[in-house]
Amino acid sequence: MFKAGDETYALFDGEVLKWDFEGYSAAKKENLPKxxxxxxxxxxxxxxxxxxxxxxxxxxxxxxT
Incomplete structure (x- = not known):
């Protein structure tokens, strides 16, 4: 798990997923800071x-997928 700005993310099978208390949603790696x-x-x-x-x-x- 990691945080970028005010958002929290997880790495799963090489993919980045946005996390919140409702569950996970899609995220784009290219939109994340280095x-x-x-x-x-x-x-x-x-x-x-x-x-x-x-x-x-x-x-x-x-x-x-």
Whole structure:
């Protein structure tokens, strides 16, 4: 998870998804700044690097083809 401006995003299978309390929606990578604030703790990022993949809400799954 990361924040750019006032918006929060997630990375899912190489795609960027916008997140809010209603769920996920499509986002365009090219509209994001080069620098963002990472919200996911380093310890969790390291778990992802080791191969762990979290489950996503169905609103995210419907956006990925």
């Amino acid at each position: 620098t963002v604030d990472v919200l996911t703790p380093h310890s969790v990022v390291n778990i992802f690097r080791s191969g762990f993949r979290p489950e996503f809400h169905p609103s995210a799954l419907s956006l990925i």
